[in-house]
Amino acid sequence: MWRRVASVSHLTFAQKSIVNKDVCKLKFWEAFSTGIPRKEKGTFQRDKTPFITFVLGGPGSGKGTQCMKIVENFGFTHLSAGDILRREIASNSADGTMILDTIKEGKIVPSELTVKLIQKEMESSDNYKFLIDGFPRSEDNRIAFEQIIGAEPDIVLFFDCPEDEMMKRVLNRNQGRVDDNIDTIKKRLKVFSALNLPVVKYYLERGKLYKINAVGTVDEIYKQVYPLFAQFNFEQQV
Numbered sequence: 001m002w003r004r005v006a007s008v009s010h011l012t013f014a015q016k017s018i019v020n021k022d023v024c025k026l027k028f029w030e031a032f033s034t035g036i037p038r039k040e041k042g043t044f045q046r047d048k049t050p051f052i053t054f055v056l057g058g059p060g061s062g063k064g065t066q067c068m069k070i071v072e073n074f075g076f077t078h079l080s081a082g083d084i085l086r087r088e089i090a091s092n093s094a095d096g097t098m099i100l101d102t103i104k105e106g107k108i109v110p111s112e113l114t115v116k117l118i119q120k121e122m123e124s125s126d127n128y129k130f131l132i133d134g135f136p137r138s139e140d141n142r143i144a145f146e147q148i149i150g151a152e153p154d155i156v157l158f159f160d161c162p163e164d165e166m167m168k169r170v171l172n173r174n175q176g177r178v179d180d181n182i183d184t185i186k187k188r189l190k191v192f193s194a195l196n197l198p199v200v201k202y203y204l205e206r207g208k209l210y211k212i213n214a215v216g217t218v219d220e221i222y223k224q225v226y227p228l229f230a231q232f233n234f235e236q237q238v
């Protein structure tokens, strides 16, 4: 299991921006002491600091859209929990039917399953910078990640968007998703308030949360997002 040995995560944004950039390149992790099975090819680069960003926000708040821009500019690997679950359904896995039913109901898939799927993606990646989008969606998700992966996020983004705007965007999303309909979106908004907002509060209290005003054009919103990543001086920046 990985174990963190240092972090700048507790610092506020203002503090982080004056932190010596080399701090961010410290080796935060010790090598595995217990064996999480890993593929030969796609290991984390152990000499690099895994950098984990959780991306939170209600359905339709623009998480996926902004993640694509972060990937382009900063070379992150984008792991959308929803996409990973939808791929699991498409692969006809044993859990597929249960996942599909859960998504249709706007409920949360059992945390251990989601975390193990995320873990598989992380371990098969050559990258060390991860955007984990739509996760954690509940305190149970959050705790399962800590227990199974043995890590915490470096930063947490929260796309703050009014419900009527989220509903409008979801109903216009047009990606053929089974949950983009009025009945499911109403349920999802309730689940978001009840289960996801406590996670937002948790990271706010720990000084890890960056709240983004998610109303405006995609570019206007990205103007708030870009500086959060630019401060870390990642190698690939444009």
Ligand SMILES: Nc1ncnc2c1ncn2[C@@H]1O[C@H](COP(=O)(O)OP(=O)(O)O)[C@@H](O)[C@H]1O
Pocket: 057, 058, 059, 060, 061, 062, 063, 064, 065, 066, 169, 170, 172, 173, 174, 214, 215, 216, 217, 218, 221
């Ligand atoms: N700032 C924005 N203004 C208007 N529509 C947006 C904006 N950002 C994203 N969208 C659109 O809203 C829908 C939901 O965006 P998406 O990124 O899928 O949100 P999420 O992943 O949070 O559910 C998509 O159709 C997307 O193109």
Ligand SMILES: Nc1ccn([C@@H]2O[C@H](COP(=O)(O)OP(=O)(O)O)[C@@H](O)[C@H]2O)c(=O)n1
Pocket: 057, 058, 059, 060, 061, 063, 064, 080, 081, 082, 083, 085, 102, 103, 104, 106, 107, 108, 109, 110, 114, 133, 134, 135, 136, 137, 141, 179, 188
């Ligand atoms: N951590 C997660 C993420 C998604 N999901 C399920 O997947 C659905 C779609 O998630 P998503 O992240 O693709 O949704 P959007 O916020 O992009 O609209 C959620 O409503 C849940 O049913 C989950 O159970 N647990």
Ligand SMILES: [Mg+2]
Pocket: 063, 064, 080, 082, 134
């Ligand atoms: Mg999404």
